[in-house]
Amino acid sequence: MARPLEGLLVVSLEQAVAAPYCSARLADAGARVIKIERAEGDFARGYDSAVQGASSYFVWLNRGKQSLVADIKQSEDAALLHRLVGRADVFIQNLAPGAAARSGLGAEALRAANNRLITVDISGYGDTGEYATMKAYDLLVQAESGLAMVTGHPAGPGRVGVSIADIGCGMNAYTGVLEALIERGTTGHGKGLKVSLFDAVADWMNVPLLYYEGTGKSPQRLGLAHPSICPYGAFATRDHALVLISIQNEREWATFCAGFLDAPDLPKQPGFESNNIRVANRTVVDQRVGQTFAALTRDEAAAKLRASNTAYGFVNDLAALGHHPALRRTPVTLPGGGVAKIIAPAVIRSHETLALGPVPGIGEQTAAIKIEFGA
Numbered sequence: 502m503a504r505p506l507e508g509l510l511v512v513s514l515e516q517a518v519a520a521p522y523c524s525a526r527l528a529d530a531g532a533r534v535i536k537i538e539r540a541e542g543d544f545a546r547g548y549d550s551a552v553q554g555a556s557s558y559f560v561w562l563n564r565g566k567q568s569l570v571a572d573i574k575q576s577e578d579a580a581l582l583h584r585l586v587g588r589a590d591v592f593i594q595n596l597a598p599g600a601a602a603r604s605g606l607g608a609e610a611l612r613a614a615n616n617r618l619i620t621v622d623i624s625g626y627g628d629t630g631e632y633a634t635m636k637a638y639d640l641l642v643q644a645e646s647g648l649a650m651v652t653g654h655p656a657g658p659g660r661v662g663v664s665i666a667d668i669g670c671g672m673n674a675y676t677g678v679l680e681a682l683i684e685r686g687t688t689g690h691g692k693g694l695k696v697s698l699f700d701a702v703a704d705w706m707n708v709p710l711l712y713y714e715g716t717g718k719s720p721q722r723l724g725l726a727h728p729s730i731c732p733y734g735a736f737a738t739r740d741h742a743l744v745l746i747s748i749q750n751e752r753e754w755a756t757f758c759a760g761f762l763d764a765p766d767l768p769k770q771p772g773f774e775s776n777n778i779r780v781a782n783r784t785v786v787d788q789r790v791g792q793t794f795a796a797l798t799r800d801e802a803a804a805k806l807r808a809s810n811t812a813y814g815f816v817n818d819l820a821a822l823g824h825h826p827a828l829r830r831t832p833v834t835l836p837g838g839g840v841a842k843i844i845a846p847a848v849i850r851s852h853e854t855l856a857l858g859p860v861p862g863i864g865e866q867t868a869a870i871k872i873e874f875g876a
Contacts (some may be wrong), residue, residue, distance in 0.1 A: 504531025504853070509682075511535070512585045513566075513593040514573070514606070516543045518639070518664050520595035520623050521562035522671025527591065528565035528858060529761040529846055535585060535870060536566045542863040553839040555860065564833045565858025573604045582606070587615050590691075591678055595623035598634050608693045619681045621674050626699045637698050639782075640664060642666040644678045646702040650754035651709050654724045669701030716774065725816065731779040732757075732790050735816050742799035743816035746790075746806065751775065753811065760809025762793050789867055831855050836862035 505874040513524040521536075521543070528534040536543070543563070548556045571578040583605070586592050592611060594601045595612040601607060601622070607763055608620035620627070625637020626645075640660055643649045648666075653659025677694040685691055709720050725745055726734035735745040748754050751768070754776075759765035759860050767789070779786045799815070806813045815821070822828065829845040836859075845855060 504869060505532035506682075509533065509590040510585075510588060511547065511591040511593065512589045514564075514582075514601070515593060515595055517545050517595070518558065518562060518622075518667035519670040519674070519696075520593050521545070522668055523621065523623075523674035523678065524566065524593055525562050525564060526671075526675045526846070532591070532670050534566040535866070536563065536861070537582065538568055538570050538863060539572065540570055540864075542568075546863070552841050553835055554837075554843075555835050560833065560835065560860050561843055564843075565862050566861055566865055567870065568861035569870045570867050579605060581871060582837035583614075585870075586611055586618065588874070589615070589618060590682075591619045591621065593621040593623065593674070595833055597636075598624060598628065601633060612693060614692055617685060617689050619678060619685065619694065620691070621678060621694045621696065622673060623670060624695070624697045627697045630693065632699075639664040639666045639698070642698045642702055646699060647709065648694075648702050651706075651720050653722050655722055658722065666698040666702050669705065670696055670698045673701050678795075679797050693753070693807050726783075729780060730776060731783045734787065736787075736791050736794035738797055738799045738802050740798045742802075744794060744799070744802055744806070745814050746775075746815055747812040748769075749812070756809050757811045760791065761805050761811060791830065831857055833857050834859035836860055836865070 506527060509527075511524055511527050511532045511534045513520055513534060514537045515521050515524060516538075524534045524536065543559065545558045545562070546556050548558045551557045552560045571582055573579050586606070587752060592606075592608075594606065596604075602610075608622055611620055612618050624633070625642065626632035626635055634712075640649075642667055643652075643660060644658075646666070649658040649660060651658075652661055667683075674694065674696045677696060681692045681694060713719050720728040723734070727747075730748065733747050737743055746757075746758055755768050758767040772785055773779060773789075784855075789828045797805065803813070817825065830842040831845040832842050834840055834842050843857075849855075
């Protein structure tokens, strides 16, 4: 069965995470993705060697692509790249600010030469204003966007444990490309897209910012607790498991009190009557809930939570994630022929068997692409 983007050509002058995330999703959907790498390869190839000698980041983000080694500063390679882009449907780049334009690969010029082309310029902070030339790595953007300040414990701000700014930017780029492809089907013309790491995270910061501007107060950093709902947090069991519960309304609170805490009258007691009151009385509420958890094992707590229809989840480590009953995995072939079982993409498509392409070695398809796109 044909995949939705089969027949489309994507050329991506990319490295690290944001742009490769976007192009990997396009490759998963059937597009032919030609990844342009420098002679030493995308520097994400060297982030670690955890996957049978290959980088965990690179394996995750570059399955199903073809690797072409080219130096855009060399005239012969630059001419080859222009021929590629001239036949492409999508061109993605996340070079340093201004580098693509200086190399003759500015988005407007490329679309003028190929009016069906969709261009994607990925940056840290956009291409205008005083931050346009700033280097932008994931954690820097987490800090600049205010995300780090609302993440972590009261003792201090924290980093989200995955590259959320890069991933969010790549997701936005992928969405934008799909929308532009739909529009091109109507107009016949491509479109220029600009996506930044900062904008991706800033969009997700709407609620904290609107809350601050409306109340003058910043949301508290509460670790695994929720700043505006109580009880909503992690509690330790007798056998040292951490169980996170979420109470969303007064009906759930009453059911939880009766079925889990064995205290059906608690919602009528001072300090426990409503969510706003419980938030103000969080320490006492959490102590009361914590006492019940501390008397139960993980399995006993889970049974009582299920019986009381309370939303809960275990605070798992990576070993537990690797064996989670809901986790889906899929194989990818590594450079050199090994196979890794990565976590499967999130979308499940009906009547389609998921099959991800192999991870390319550095320049693995260079010779063939040069022949195919020769002068």
